[in-house]
Amino acid sequence: xxxxxxxxxxxxxxxxxxxxxxxxxxxxxxxxxxxxxxxxxxxxxxxxxxxxxxxxxxxxxxxxxxxxxxxxxxxxxxxxxxxxxxxxxxxxxxxxxxxxxxxxxxxxxxxxxxxxxxxxxxxxxxxxxxxxxxxxxxxxxxxxxxxxxxxxxxxxxxxxxxxxxxxxxxxxxxxxxxxxxxxxxxxxxxxxxxxxxxxxxxxxxxxxxxxxxxxxxxxxxxxxxxxxxxxxxxxxxxxxxxxxxxxxxxxxxxxxxxxxxxxxxxxxxxxxxxxxxxxxxxxxxxxx
Ligand code: GUN
Numbered sequence: 001x002x003x004x005x006x007x008x009x010x011x012x013x014x015x016x017x018x019x020x021x022x023x024x025x026x027x028x029x030x031x032x033x034x035x036x037x038x039x040x041x042x043x044x045x046x047x048x049x050x051x052x053x054x055x056x057x058x059x060x061x062x063x064x065x066x067x068x069x070x071x072x073x074x075x076x077x078x079x080x081x082x083x084x085x086x087x088x089x090x091x092x093x094x095x096x097x098x099x100x101x102x103x104x105x106x107x108x109x110x111x112x113x114x115x116x117x118x119x120x121x122x123x124x125x126x127x128x129x130x131x132x133x134x135x136x137x138x139x140x141x142x143x144x145x146x147x148x149x150x151x152x153x154x155x156x157x158x159x160x161x162x163x164x165x166x167x168x169x170x171x172x173x174x175x176x177x178x179x180x181x182x183x184x185x186x187x188x189x190x191x192x193x194x195x196x197x198x199x200x201x202x203x204x205x206x207x208x209x210x211x212x213x214x215x216x217x218x219x220x221x222x223x224x225x226x227x228x229x230x231x232x233x234x235x236x237x238x239x240x241x242x243x244x245x246x247x248x249x250x251x252x253x254x255x256x257x258x259x260x261x262x263x264x265x266x267x268x269x270x271x272x273x274x275x276x277x278x279x280x281x282x283x284x285x286x287x288x
Contacts, residue, residue: 001259002151002261004228004268006143006264007267009275010271013278014055014275018060021060021061021282031285032062032091032285032286033062034093034094034281035065035084035092036065036066036094037093039077039103040069041070044232056281074107077099081108088288091284091285092280092285094118095109109121118280120135120172120280121167126167126172136284138168138169139274139277140209141169141172142176144173145176147268151261155183155205156183156184159187160203160206161200161207162174162188162189162209163200163209163215164211165189165190171188173207174188177205187203197220200220203225204222204226205225205227206220206221208227208228208229208249209230211233213233213235213249215250216229217254218258221258222258226261226262227250228262229249229262230248231250232247232270233248248263250262252264252265
């Protein structure tokens with residue numbers, strides 16, 4: 001069993017991006033600039049955004065953080081999106097989700113200019129992905145594909161089962177995995193899927209992206225499968241400083257011995273998502 005080291009792989013990719021930024025500076029070009037909009041004080045969002053800003057520094061990007069309190073209005077966020085869309089210094093930006101309930105997330109996503117949508121959440125970018133056109137691919141699916149490629153996990157003709165059909169992970173990943181060059185045969189499972197255990201245990205590559213800790217048990221996994229765990233649920237813990245720990249969707253202890261490859265939580269898919277965001281921002285910077 002090979003433990004997939006997302007931290008190490010993301011450090012390698014960051015070093016490659018940093019090298020490209022150095023080259024851009026040497027050529028007198030402007031460094032890529034990522035802006036992040038954070039509304040409220042959700043613990044997970046605070047952590048993710050702090051990591052994103054720190055990673056920008058690490059690779060030499062410019063970054064900006066625009067903060068709002070929980071009671072910010074939808075119009076305030078739309079105005080900020082409009083400003084960022086029209087700011088020539090900003091190459092790409094994200095609005096961290098989830099947003100407070102009184103703000104319509106889809107409305108905000110659709111207000112972002114597709115050519116600055118480095119999260120790849122805008123319907124134009126999702127549509128371009130479906131059509132096989134060049135686009136910003138959202139961070140988690142793109143990070144998973146990078147891991148699969150870097151670990152040389154065989155995909156052509158293999159059965160990839162994805163548990164979860166969200167617009168952020170499951171659905172775009174299903175498109176990527178079936179694209180020419182990756183060539184997997186993909187099954188997407190969800191809450192209404194019948195015979196989930198039978199389908200999951202026929203997977204050569206099994207991706208769990210449902211947000212239910214420990215959902216994938218050993219009896220759902222084929223001997224020798226590659227297992228990718230996207231879950232990052234915070235569960236209470238008495239032995240950590242923060243009072244919680246991250247738990248994946250896979251019962252790691254019992255599943256790992258059956259696998260050819262498996263991603264841990266934390267340290268698997270998580271660190272890769274930031275790399276993908278940086279890659280998209282670099283791409284946006286080069287397009288401008
Ligand atoms: N919330 C959880 N993951 C993400 C992400 O990739 N982008 C944004 N904007 N919000 C998130």
